[in-house]
Amino acid sequence: MSPFTGSAARTSDWKHLRVEHADGVATVTLARPEKLNALTFGAYADLRDLLAEFSREKAVRALVLAGEGRGFCSGGDVDEIIGATLSMDTAQLLDFNRMTGQVVRAVRECPFPVIAAVHGVAAGAGAVLALAADFRIADPTARFAFLFTRVGLSGGDMGAAYLLPRVVGLGHATRLLMLGEPVRAPEAERIGLISELTEEGRADEAAQTLAHRLADGPALAYAQTKALLTAELDMPLAAAVEMDASTQALLMNGEDYAEFHAAFTEKRPPKWQGR
Numbered sequence: 001m002s003p004f005t006g007s008a009a010r011t012s013d014w015k016h017l018r019v020e021h022a023d024g025v026a027t028v029t030l031a032r033p034e035k036l037n038a039l040t041f042g043a044y045a046d047l048r049d050l051l052a053e054f055s056r057e058k059a060v061r062a063l064v065l066a067g068e069g070r071g072f073c074s075g076g077d078v079d080e081i082i083g084a085t086l087s088m089d090t091a092q093l094l095d096f097n098r099m100t101g102q103v104v105r106a107v108r109e110c111p112f113p114v115i116a117a118v119h120g121v122a123a124g125a126g127a128v129l130a131l132a133a134d135f136r137i138a139d140p141t142a143r144f145a146f147l148f149t150r151v152g153l154s155g156g157d158m159g160a161a162y163l164l165p166r167v168v169g170l171g172h173a174t175r176l177l178m179l180g181e182p183v184r185a186p187e188a189e190r191i192g193l194i195s196e197l198t199e200e201g202r203a204d205e206a207a208q209t210l211a212h213r214l215a216d217g218p219a220l221a222y223a224q225t226k227a228l229l230t231a232e233l234d235m236p237l238a239a240a241v242e243m244d245a246s247t248q249a250l251l252m253n254g255e256d257y258a259e260f261h262a263a264f265t266e267k268r269p270p271k272w273q274g275r
Helices: 041-056 078-085 090-109 125-132 160-168 170-179 185-190 203-215 219-234 237-252 255-266
Strands: 017-022 025-030 062-067 114-118 121-123 135-138 143-145
Touching: 017 041, 025 041, 025 203, 041 078, 041 090, 062 125, 062 203, 090 125, 090 219, 114 125, 114 203, 121 125, 125 143, 125 160, 135 185, 135 203, 143 185, 160 170, 219 237, 237 255
Parallel strands: 025 062, 062 114, 114 135, 121 143
Antiparallel strands: 017 025
């Protein structure tokens, strides 16, 4: 995602999200607990635009995506999205589906790690948002369900058919996307869908701990690692190692690389600058 301004100036008025920012960590909370944080058209747009704004700034070095109340996110709102889409024509439906895909691209392409803190349900679009994150921290109440075929749609929604096989393998991805059956936390950990399983009620805390660890680290190195992980998914080995070489050569000219050597020599912790 480009750091250059391409839209309106920074805003703090996000109607569909609760946004907090301290010490390099942004915490974005889906805040419709009475609806299990079901997504609306506005919530999708706010997520897309918020990630674009943070990507243009240098202040955010890690982001936690969480859900308020009993669950992470129950997916698209049945009335406000599914009901509304029944009256849309093909062009409008294409615009909507492209926008939801833009949210997933924004999560994957933003230049900082994104950590999903999952408790309770992560269903439909909520499951894909968690899937798109770099880390998924979940407690034992978490359950993931890719429900798209259950409503008569393709399981490959919002990039799920691209991302899920790369996280859990083709066999598990086929089962999850075809059948739409829920995957509870122990199985999700076993198949690699979650990064860390916490004690009940501790997912948000663990996500914050990881986010601050990342925010205190070499931000540019993390950003380039994330970019390479995404870019090299479909590259042949020769192209991938060439991209690795170019990236390392650039980072070896950076301040953080020199700072590590100075800190090592002086027997002190490095003071990372993200440059």
